[in-house]
Amino acid sequence: MKKQLIKYRYILHAAASRLMLFVRKPSSLVFYIHYYLIVPMCRRKRGVRSPEATIVSYPKSGRTWLEDLLCELAKLKHNVSSSKVTTLRELLDRYEDLPYIDFTHAGSSWESYALTDDEILSVPARKWARGKVLFLWRDPKDTLVSSYYHLLYRTKIPWVQKKHLLEDPVVGIRKLVNFINLWSRYVEENPSSSIAVRYEDLKKDPVAVLQKICAFIGLNSSMSDIKAAVENTRFEKMQRREREMRSANPWITPGDPKNTNSYKARKGTVGESQLFFQPDELRILNRFIKQNLHISAIRESCGKGSPS
Numbered sequence: 001m002k003k004q005l006i007k008y009r010y011i012l013h014a015a016a017s018r019l020m021l022f023v024r025k026p027s028s029l030v031f032y033i034h035y036y037l038i039v040p041m042c043r044r045k046r047g048v049r050s051p052e053a054t055i056v057s058y059p060k061s062g063r064t065w066l067e068d069l070l071c072e073l074a075k076l077k078h079n080v081s082s083s084k085v086t087t088l089r090e091l092l093d094r095y096e097d098l099p100y101i102d103f104t105h106a107g108s109s110w111e112s113y114a115l116t117d118d119e120i121l122s123v124p125a126r127k128w129a130r131g132k133v134l135f136l137w138r139d140p141k142d143t144l145v146s147s148y149y150h151l152l153y154r155t156k157i158p159w160v161q162k163k164h165l166l167e168d169p170v171v172g173i174r175k176l177v178n179f180i181n182l183w184s185r186y187v188e189e190n191p192s193s194s195i196a197v198r199y200e201d202l203k204k205d206p207v208a209v210l211q212k213i214c215a216f217i218g219l220n221s222s223m224s225d226i227k228a229a230v231e232n233t234r235f236e237k238m239q240r241r242e243r244e245m246r247s248a249n250p251w252i253t254p255g256d257p258k259n260t261n262s263y264k265a266r267k268g269t270v271g272e273s274q275l276f277f278q279p280d281e282l283r284i285l286n287r288f289i290k291q292n293l294h295i296s297a298i299r300e301s302c303g304k305g306s307p308s
Contacts, residue, residue, distance in 0.1 A: 141273035
């Protein structure tokens with residue numbers, strides 16, 4: 001019962017934050033109506049395409065960047081001006097030669113389903129998986145850091161503290177590790193139709209990893225387009241576009257233009273957790289990850305360079 005109260009507290013705060021966004025930027029309400037009502041109705045009239053791939057990720061694992069990369073590739077493929085389109089879905093609906101891709105947090109977002117650490121394991125992965133599955137994941141400790149700033153400055157939850165990252169059933173490490181375990185197991189059990197991609201690998205060699213992703217989802221892109229997409233979505237450019245607030249898309253609208261911690265494209269760095277957490281907190285997190293993250297290759301990569 002206590003976990004359910006915590007869960008709905010997050011959902012209510014997220015709803016209140018969204019209402020405040022509509023007041024602060026009314027064009028975002030138009031975006032929501034268009035994206036969630038008009039576009040789906042048009043799709044149903046035309047005949048809904050079955051997704052060829054689903055990209056699954058825990059919040060703050062790099063999904064925004066990956067979606068921007070794929071959106072840039074689609075724009076380049078069809079020579080679409082960036083000012084005329086704000087989301088990948090618009091392009092997928094417009095051009096049938098593009099593979100239809102779904103994105104989902106599979107119930108892990110604190111702003112919608114807000115499943116608890118126990119509930120995240122009770123829902124079968126196949127409920128969210130349509131077509132091929134690309135599981136995008138990131139070092140759990142860095143994911144928690146990015147989650148903290150999103151919760152505080154974008155969802156605008158004033159009472160969130162670092163301790164919640166260690167113990168909270170909705171935004172804490174146990175839920176995150178359970179999520180990674182669930183989807184890593186899915187990838188292992190379905191090797192012919194699923195892959196796992198690390199955010200850290202995408203950061204290190206975005207061209208090579210994006211090429212691999214395109215081949216997997218069936219997006220036919222030239223190497224020159226892949227390189228151009230990577231260049232067009234460099235962190236500095238993404239943050240500048242967000243700072244200028246030209247788009248009605250609330251997902252790329254900062255909570256406060258003067259506070260970079262409220263940006264969707266906040267830092268995009270690797271290893272920030274080493275400076276964010278205190279040594280005793282890092283020891284708790286590393287111990288928990290070592291004991292509970294079941295995939296050895298993932299567990300080892302997350303623990304490199306961290307105090308034990």
